Amino acid sequence: MLDTERDVATPTGALSSLARRAHGTLLVFRALPRQRRIPFLRARDLQLRRDAAVRETVRFAAQRVPHYRELLRDAGIDARQIRGAHELDALPLLDKRDVQREPTRFRPEDRLAHALVLRTTGSTAMPLEVVHDRRSALANIAYGARERGVEASVAGALRFLAVDVRAPAGTGSRVQGFYARETLRPARLAGTRLEVGTPVEEVLAELDRLRPAIVRSYGTYLEVLFRTAVERELTFHRPRAVLYSGDTMSAAGRELIEELGIRVLSRYNAVECFKIAYTCEEGAGFHVHEDLCHVRLVDANGRDVEPGERGEVVISNLVNRGTVLLNYRLGDVARLDETRCACGRSSARLVELEGRVDDVIALSHGRFVYPTEVWQALRSHTNLLRYQLVQLAPAAFELRVVTSAEATDGAEAAAGALSRLLGHARVTVVRVAELSAGPGGKFRHVVPLPPVRSNPPDSG
Numbered sequence: 001m002l003d004t005e006r007d008v009a010t011p012t013g014a015l016s017s018l019a020r021r022a023h024g025t026l027l028v029f030r031a032l033p034r035q036r037r038i039p040f041l042r043a044r045d046l047q048l049r050r051d052a053a054v055r056e057t058v059r060f061a062a063q064r065v066p067h068y069r070e071l072l073r074d075a076g077i078d079a080r081q082i083r084g085a086h087e088l089d090a091l092p093l094l095d096k097r098d099v100q101r102e103p104t105r106f107r108p109e110d111r112l113a114h115a116l117v118l119r120t121t122g123s124t125a126m127p128l129e130v131v132h133d134r135r136s137a138l139a140n141i142a143y144g145a146r147e148r149g150v151e152a153s154v155a156g157a158l159r160f161l162a163v164d165v166r167a168p169a170g171t172g173s174r175v176q177g178f179y180a181r182e183t184l185r186p187a188r189l190a191g192t193r194l195e196v197g198t199p200v201e202e203v204l205a206e207l208d209r210l211r212p213a214i215v216r217s218y219g220t221y222l223e224v225l226f227r228t229a230v231e232r233e234l235t236f237h238r239p240r241a242v243l244y245s246g247d248t249m250s251a252a253g254r255e256l257i258e259e260l261g262i263r264v265l266s267r268y269n270a271v272e273c274f275k276i277a278y279t280c281e282e283g284a285g286f287h288v289h290e291d292l293c294h295v296r297l298v299d300a301n302g303r304d305v306e307p308g309e310r311g312e313v314v315i316s317n318l319v320n321r322g323t324v325l326l327n328y329r330l331g332d333v334a335r336l337d338e339t340r341c342a343c344g345r346s347s348a349r350l351v352e353l354e355g356r357v358d359d360v361i362a363l364s365h366g367r368f369v370y371p372t373e374v375w376q377a378l379r380s381h382t383n384l385l386r387y388q389l390v391q392l393a394p395a396a397f398e399l400r401v402v403t404s405a406e407a408t409d410g411a412e413a414a415a416g417a418l419s420r421l422l423g424h425a426r427v428t429v430v431r432v433a434e435l436s437a438g439p440g441g442k443f444r445h446v447v448p449l450p451p452v453r454s455n456p457p458d459s460g
Contacts, residue, residue: 031141312330316328
């Protein structure tokens, strides 16, 4: 996933760096009380919190965000008529392309000091820029206490060692960098970081040395890591749990990891909304952060599905005032379960959640290349409007690109960067007018060769 992050211009007379960081730390601590208890509130109390957040968000949008001010005016809707989540269906569904075309229309007209701006291509291969206001971005640290409670329960201790394996310039790293700049100290558990490009043997050796309770990474990466360890009969430390976010994990990958005696946890989040849902100790679906993100499921015609039916996930971010997104289609498919979970949390759960499993390229010398690494190799080439990397042979690739009119040699430079990443493989540039989505409307940035299936062992 491609992303960049920058500070929005600071107005004259802004706080000094030290004072700003102290203020940022105060914002975190103000949001922290009761966070671990909130998921265990009675369902009615949780819904009251959600509806209060809906009212506040809609009124803010009606007053200060051009898209919603004009939308409500043209539809003859008074923002005060929307009293809670169920009235949000009075507003039309919002597609990602709407935000891509005119991102500033979904932001407040006044400038936001020290906001966090993330830029991603997501699954459409078109840039999407999302702004998170400083207050909500920092409060996200406090909201994370809800999810960290699950990790602590599985780890068997309030404080435990965790290892994060991430892309060095990925969204997670960017957000952590923002926290470091805007608070006196980054609010995170004890742990260490490794990079996804590190050879599998080195990662496993580091896990053996550190012996963490939790390993966090992308679903794709964790699946490949442990599958490779098993296939190569490598010895490795088995953490109590792995936690994936940022992409999905296949059912086969989850089964393989759990057969090793390792619990599989997950967080459902997006650049558009940092807190959507998370799995609990029972593993019975994803608990929705109902007071932070309202979730609906709709059918192909945009109508709410019947209870228990599968539908497309539609979210309303109830905390962010940087890019305001109400009734926003994420494109994933799930089913909503409103029965009480055995863990005691009262929020509704997303079950049978289906997202796109990112494709992984296997090079001939045994190294894996992940889509995040491909994106990092291309992220500085701003003339590439859209791209798709297709593996034609173990050491031959085609880079299909849509470029800006003024681009000349940018695509060739990007191909050179990819060639180095791919072990000096041949990368041929093919300029196209458009890149189309595949079956199901999902776009694939990376299309590797089909995996070579080994013959099953002789059962006799």
